[in-house]
Amino acid sequence: MLRSLRRYSIKAPFPTNTTGKGPAAFDKNMPSNVPLKAWERDGESKDHWFKRKHAHHHALQKERGKNDRRDFRKKKDEKPKDLKKLLHTLKPSPLVDYIYGTNSVLAALQSNKREFGSLNIHIPVTVSSTQLSTMGKYKEIKNLAKSMGIEIKEASKQDLNQLTNNGVHNGVVLESRKLDVPVIRKLGEEFTQEMFTYVNSANDYQSVYVDNKSVKGKKRFPLALYLDELTDPHNVGAIMRTAYFMGVDMIFLSERNCAPLGPVVDKVSAGAMEFMEIGYVNKPLDFVSKSSENGWAVFATDMPGTLNKKTSDVESFTIDDVKNTLNEKPTLLLIGSEGEGLRKTLIQRSDGTVGIYGGRKGMVDSLNVSVATGMILGLLLN
Missing domain, CATH: 3.40.1280.10 (SPOUT methyltransferase, trefoil knot domain)
Structure with a gap:
């Protein structure tokens, strides 16, 4: 029975377009005019055509990548230097006393027992009632510092916090030598x-x-x-x-x-x-x-x-x-x-x-x- 089946070709159980004898082909179902590839049209190989066509784009992209890496390294190198410079300017010196608070600063200037550096002052635009009550001392401190030839600097609140280790400075910090105490x-x-x-x-x-x-x-x-x-x-x-x-x-x-x-x-x-x-x-x-x-x-x-x-x-x-x-x-x-x-x-x-x-x-x-x-x-x- 198996041998008899091999003698006959297998046919579809429904009508098809392939009624002729011989093997069926797909050519009639494919488009007859296939467009040529760009490299085929120019008579070049694919690799050669892409290199010629896009070589300048690759060069520009490569150069751009170099510049980006160079800028990144530059920023990476410069940022810590700027940060160190900033911290160095704000870091309190162990050889200096940073007297803070209106009463302490005024007393230091009046007693005049030390050598002074600069007077750092910060008065915010909006001040509280407590701060307003000490504004007269601000004026007295500034006038006394001017008469003594002390440099007066405007500073931010963050700068004064850094110098005083977050002490209650009332917006005034006076740089001075340490108090000379006899033994x-x-x-x-x-x-x-x-x-x-x-x-x-x-x-x-x-x-x-x-x-x-x-x-x-x-x-x-x-x-x-x-x-x-x-x-x-x-x-x-x-x-x-x-x-x-x-x-x-x-x-x-x-x-x-x-x-x-x-x-x-x-x-x-x-x-x-x-x-x-x-x-x-x-x-x-x-x-x-x-x-x-x-x-x-x-x-x-x-x-x-x-x-x-x-x-x-x-x-x-x-x-x-x-x-x-x-x-x-x-x-x-x-x-x-x-x-x-x-x-x-x-x-x-x-x-x-x-x-x-x-x-x-x-x-x-x-x-x-x-x-x-x-x-x-x-x-x-x-």
Whole structure:
């Protein structure tokens, strides 16, 4: 059966156009006039024709690509340089103090203890009521700077933020040298109610003339503070502000482990740092001992009634006791650090401790060092 089927050709079951004998062809269904390709018409090979026809386009495209890459590399190389240059101009110099805030800048100009660079000022077009209240100080600062020959520059808010590490600058930043603070060896044996002396690191005696204050209508002897290892610049600045306001005659700071006398302290002190007599102490134990030998009364500030190893073997005095002493001789108050307080070795070299009592017992059993110092000074000098 299979062999018989192979003898006959397979035909379609429906009528078709191929009725003739022989193999069917597709030529009659294809267009007879086929258009020639461009390279066929020109008698050239396809590759040769494309190279001749579009070679200049390829050259232009290649050159354009080179230029684009060259421009990209140029921009890539130039951008970091511009950025570094910009950051270099805005980056604060470690050799310069950038005093900021209207009170601090005005105090620095008025005290004139430093060498100044330029005064950078930014006053926005729209200012708040708080800023308007200080516009008089802006004018005073500008006039004083002009009279001192200080260059005045207009700056953006971002520039001032960069110079002050985002401090509250009130739109004014003054470039200056760092404050020149002498290193003190001891307080001198020469003193009156109007003056006292100290010995610096070069063994030179320096005199300080004080502004006389009254305690219960009587003139008193000089009062100085020694700040031992206070690391928070806000506390140091707050103590300086209170001390200057209350009439303290000089402040000494431990040269090591104490907050630097920079723009932050200046700002918090509201400019008091510029007017205050200040000295560094690099040997606190010798400073306290030798000052005591030269006739100065030394009291360590502490909370009375706290029986601890530091103060249990040291006599405790009241504020009235210190007042009476201040009417007889110059007095040095020792202020301890925020966390640990005064070192035991310093307390043992003092004449005794003095402090304030709390009015309530509970979880809050102490005060911030700047607040406690302010209260002691208020009770002592009012």
